[in-house]
Amino acid sequence: MNEGTLTPGDAPLQQLRRLEAITDVALAHQGLATMLPELLVRVRDTLDVDTVAVLLLDEETNELVARAALGIEEEVEQGVRIPLGRGFAGRVAAQRRPIVIPDIDKTEIWNPILREKGIRSMLGVPLLVDGNVLGIVHVGSLTPREFTAEEMGLLERAASRIAPAIAHARLYDAEREAREEAEAALTELRALHDIADAALAYLDLDEMLTEVLERVRASLRADTAAILLLDTESDELIARAARGLEEEVERGTRVPVGRGFAGRIAASREVVEVPDLSKIDVVNPLLRQKGIKSMLGAPLIAGSEVRGVVHVGTLTPRTFTSADSRLLQLAGDRIAMALDHARLIRERDIALSLQQSLLPDRLPEMPGLTFAARYRPAQGGLVGGDWYDAVPLPDGGVGLAMGDVVSRGIRAASVMGQLRQVLRTRALEGDTPVELVEHLGTMVRGLERREMVTLSYVALAASGREVTYVSAGHPPALVVCDGDARFLDEARGVPLGAVAHPRYEEVTAELDPDSLIVLYTDGLIERRDRPIDKGMERLVASAIAAGAEPDQVCRALSEDLIEEDAEDDVALLVARTVAAHTEQFELRLPAISSSLATLRRALREWLRVNGAAPDDVIEVLIAVGEAAGNAVEHAYGPSDAQFEVAGSIANGELDILVRDYGNWRPPRGHNRGRGTMLMQRLMDDFEVRTTGDGTEVRMRRLLDGRSRE
Amino acid sequence: MTDLARLRTERQDDTVFAIVDGEVDPSNARDLGRELTASVPNDAMAMVLDLSAVGYLDSSGVQMVFELVERLDARQQRLAVVVPEGAPARKVLDIVSLDATAPLAATRDEALALLSAPRR
Numbered sequence: 001m002n003e004g005t006l007t008p009g010d011a012p013l014q015q016l017r018r019l020e021a022i023t024d025v026a027l028a029h030q031g032l033a034t035m036l037p038e039l040l041v042r043v044r045d046t047l048d049v050d051t052v053a054v055l056l057l058d059e060e061t062n063e064l065v066a067r068a069a070l071g072i073e074e075e076v077e078q079g080v081r082i083p084l085g086r087g088f089a090g091r092v093a094a095q096r097r098p099i100v101i102p103d104i105d106k107t108e109i110w111n112p113i114l115r116e117k118g119i120r121s122m123l124g125v126p127l128l129v130d131g132n133v134l135g136i137v138h139v140g141s142l143t144p145r146e147f148t149a150e151e152m153g154l155l156e157r158a159a160s161r162i163a164p165a166i167a168h169a170r171l172y173d174a175e176r177e178a179r180e181e182a183e184a185a186l187t188e189l190r191a192l193h194d195i196a197d198a199a200l201a202y203l204d205l206d207e208m209l210t211e212v213l214e215r216v217r218a219s220l221r222a223d224t225a226a227i228l229l230l231d232t233e234s235d236e237l238i239a240r241a242a243r244g245l246e247e248e249v250e251r252g253t254r255v256p257v258g259r260g261f262a263g264r265i266a267a268s269r270e271v272v273e274v275p276d277l278s279k280i281d282v283v284n285p286l287l288r289q290k291g292i293k294s295m296l297g298a299p300l301i302a303g304s305e306v307r308g309v310v311h312v313g314t315l316t317p318r319t320f321t322s323a324d325s326r327l328l329q330l331a332g333d334r335i336a337m338a339l340d341h342a343r344l345i346r347e348r349d350i351a352l353s354l355q356q357s358l359l360p361d362r363l364p365e366m367p368g369l370t371f372a373a374r375y376r377p378a379q380g381g382l383v384g385g386d387w388y389d390a391v392p393l394p395d396g397g398v399g400l401a402m403g404d405v406v407s408r409g410i411r412a413a414s415v416m417g418q419l420r421q422v423l424r425t426r427a428l429e430g431d432t433p434v435e436l437v438e439h440l441g442t443m444v445r446g447l448e449r450r451e452m453v454t455l456s457y458v459a460l461a462a463s464g465r466e467v468t469y470v471s472a473g474h475p476p477a478l479v480v481c482d483g484d485a486r487f488l489d490e491a492r493g494v495p496l497g498a499v500a501h502p503r504y505e506e507v508t509a510e511l512d513p514d515s516l517i518v519l520y521t522d523g524l525i526e527r528r529d530r531p532i533d534k535g536m537e538r539l540v541a542s543a544i545a546a547g548a549e550p551d552q553v554c555r556a557l558s559e560d561l562i563e564e565d566a567e568d569d570v571a572l573l574v575a576r577t578v579a580a581h582t583e584q585f586e587l588r589l590p591a592i593s594s595s596l597a598t599l600r601r602a603l604r605e606w607l608r609v610n611g612a613a614p615d616d617v618i619e620v621l622i623a624v625g626e627a628a629g630n631a632v633e634h635a636y637g638p639s640d641a642q643f644e645v646a647g648s649i650a651n652g653e654l655d656i657l658v659r660d661y662g663n664w665r666p667p668r669g670h671n672r673g674r675g676t677m678l679m680q681r682l683m684d685d686f687e688v689r690t691t692g693d694g695t696e697v698r699m700r701r702l703l704d705g706r707s708r709e
Numbered sequence: 710m711t712d713l714a715r716l717r718t719e720r721q722d723d724t725v726f727a728i729v730d731g732e733v734d735p736s737n738a739r740d741l742g743r744e745l746t747a748s749v750p751n752d753a754m755a756m757v758l759d760l761s762a763v764g765y766l767d768s769s770g771v772q773m774v775f776e777l778v779e780r781l782d783a784r785q786q787r788l789a790v791v792v793p794e795g796a797p798a799r800k801v802l803d804i805v806s807l808d809a810t811a812p813l814a815a816t817r818d819e820a821l822a823l824l825s826a827p828r829r
Contacts, residue, residue, distance in 0.1 A: 593734070593735045593736035594736050596734045596735060596736060597713055597732065597734065597736065600732070600734075600765060618765070618797045618800070619800065621765060622765070622766075622767050622797075622800070622801060625734060625765070625767045626767055626768055629734070629735045629767065629768070629769065632735065633735065674768040674771055674772070674805050675767070675768040677804065677805070678767065678768055678801060678804060678805075681804050682800075682804075707800065709800045709803055709804065
């Protein structure tokens with residue numbers, strides 16, 4: 001028995017001291033975590049009991065939750081929860097009065113731990129603040145004991161002092177928690193802010209995402225973290241970066257928007273928390289395989305667009321706090337911004353290099369032709385779809401091409417690049433305009449993604465007096481000569497790849513000497529506030545007034561017709577067929593044997609126009625052909641070698657130079673020896689010079705009409 | 710062979726007539742030489758190569774003709790070349806003295822007559 005501890009004869013002062021021995025603890029501590037354990041010891045010692053426990057009311061569930069215990073620590077460890085009104089503790093709280101249980105066996109008990117611990121008698125009192133139940137405190141004895149009214153009174157009074165302290169401590173804890181949470185959030189935010197800003201400097205998107213993810217994972221103390229980016233074409237999320245979940249990226253996991261965990265986040269554009277992963281439908285089996293128990297995910301939103309999803313996971317069950325959610329959403333916003341920024345930089349870089357590859361570095365130098373071209377990029381940084389080219393043809397003419405891939409962006413640009421390459425190759429191999437357009441049409445139909453492509457192709461004959469043209473849904477080329485203008489609009493055809501078996505027709509038209517041929521894309525003639533035919537009228541007027549030089553024409557058309565803020569890109573290609581009657585001849589050709597025929601045609605025409613007699617023409621052709629044949633035979637390097645032929649006529653004498661960039665071997669064998677002999681015999685003067693980077697053959701001949709044979 | 714030059718052959722008794730028109734340069738000379746060799750069956754005694762309609766012929770074409778002479782010679786077959794005076798190929802073949810190796814005639818009849826003359 002513990003009778004001796006608190007006897008009826010105790011003086012009030014003594015009782016007060018005992019009370020204070022208990023309650024001064026409550027005043028000395030500010031936090032529950034340190035206050036409660038010490039309080040329990042005081043209560044136990046003062047009342048000389050075996051067990052003490054404090055249970056606090058969870059107002060949300062109306063349950064008492066064991067918060068601190070002495071002698072029955074299991075109560076706290078097992079997180080015992082007792083519904084209000086049930087069992088011993090529940091009744092104390094519900095009835096808001098002390099209850100004594102002299103013999104536990106005769107009472108309804110909710111909590112089995114009490115019996116398991118061998119408690120025989122109990123006393124419980126409510127913890128009240130301003131009439132509200134905060135919880136209860138109960139004491140127990142392992143031997144049967146009659147708690148006295150005085151003991152009850154003491155515990156009650158102690159409780160009445162403890163309760164406000166507990167309330168205060170709770171408030172304090174809540175405040176401190178809130179403050180710490182806010183501080184932590186701020187710290188993490190700063191960390192995220194820092195990495196997001198640092199991220200902008202990264203060139204490599206994947207590196208940046210991995211780094212950001214690691215910070216997110218660490219900040220939220222999670223085991224896994226992943227970023228999935230939205231593919232707007234398939235409306236699927238594609239795993240792009242992951243920590244602790246790397247296989248997700250390796251496997252190229254795809255999650256449809258609206259389905260599974262990540263899909264739900266992207267669809268709802270809200271933070272989604274999953275405390276228990278086993279209870280939801282997940283698309284990605286990896287999450288379960290990895291043993292993830294709880295997840296938290298936030299959308300990546302830039303502007304108003306969802307770019308993807310970031311999520312974290314834990315391998316032990318966890319209830320994420322609202323601070324966790326806020327933090328992840330903020331991280332998501334920063335990631336989305338960084339993504340957009342990185343994408344802009346990347347697109348700009350790619351756009352620049354693509355643009356360079358799409359348009360010719362320089363236009364060819366052809367006898368009797370001058371060129372100029374302009375390209376005005378689309379506004380808003382998107383890669384445009386316009387391209388042009390001028391290709392020397394095997395028959396000595398030139399193929400002028402102007403195309404427009406209707407879609408925009410990098411993919412469209414790569415289509416342009418392919419088209420341009422194929423067009424060059426086919427044109428060099430001698431495709432007729434119709435064959436060429438049909439070939440490109442087949443190619444466009446074979447593309448992985450269908451594109452709308454228009455093309456205007458004009459083959460200008462070596463004579464400069466004839467064009468053969470074909471159109472695949474493209475605005476017609478314009479021919480300007482001597483104050484008159486006409487469109488080459490008699491060949492009509494559907495855009496490339498539009499139908500399976502298109503019919504294209506080529507139309508041949510004569511050109512007067514000194515004509516301008518203007519090819520352009522629709523951006524030049526189309527404006528939202530003006531019908532196309534008005535645009536074409538303005539084009540005609542501007543082209544006629546512009547002057548004779550292609551460069552002047554390009555400048556005038558750009559100034560007159562292209563608006564500063566026009567969204568579409570615009571390309572312009574202008575060729576002028578200068579009268580071939582000129583004393584200068586200049587030609588640069590690929591060092592391949594098929595160039596030799598091109599050279600002969602151009603040279604024959606030039607010599608003829610300059611009044612050379614048939615014997616002069618054929619003998620010069622053979623001599624120059626021998627020199628050029630050597631240049632081709634000894635061409636260096638893979639495929640881009642070129643050779644040049646430059647000729648001039650002064651006082652009836654031809655002076656012609658054939659220059660290449662390879663080194664001739666000394667003439668060897670009959671054949672080479674014969675070539676040199678032909679040059680010497682057919683020309684009046686012949687000289688070979690080895691320069692630093694190649695070989696030059698210079699020949700002269702009086703164009704007197706006499707055979708040198 | 711590209712369409713720079715075209716080849717047509719006719720058989721007349723023991724002789725194959727090969728008529729070339731177009732241009733012969735390094736881009737097609739080798740292929741043309743191969744086709745010409747293939748156009749002479751073993752039972753033929755000779756080939757008459759008519760280059761009258763050839764608008765251009767340079768040292769690559771000359772080389773082709775010399776090689777053809779060698780190959781036919783190895784098969785005991787003879788070659789005569791027809792090019793009239795003033796034709797583009799004639800200039801070149803004269804300069805390189807083809808007639809020292811194979812008979813050069815202005816007409817096909819002349820070529821046949823030269824082929825039937827006893828070998829030197």
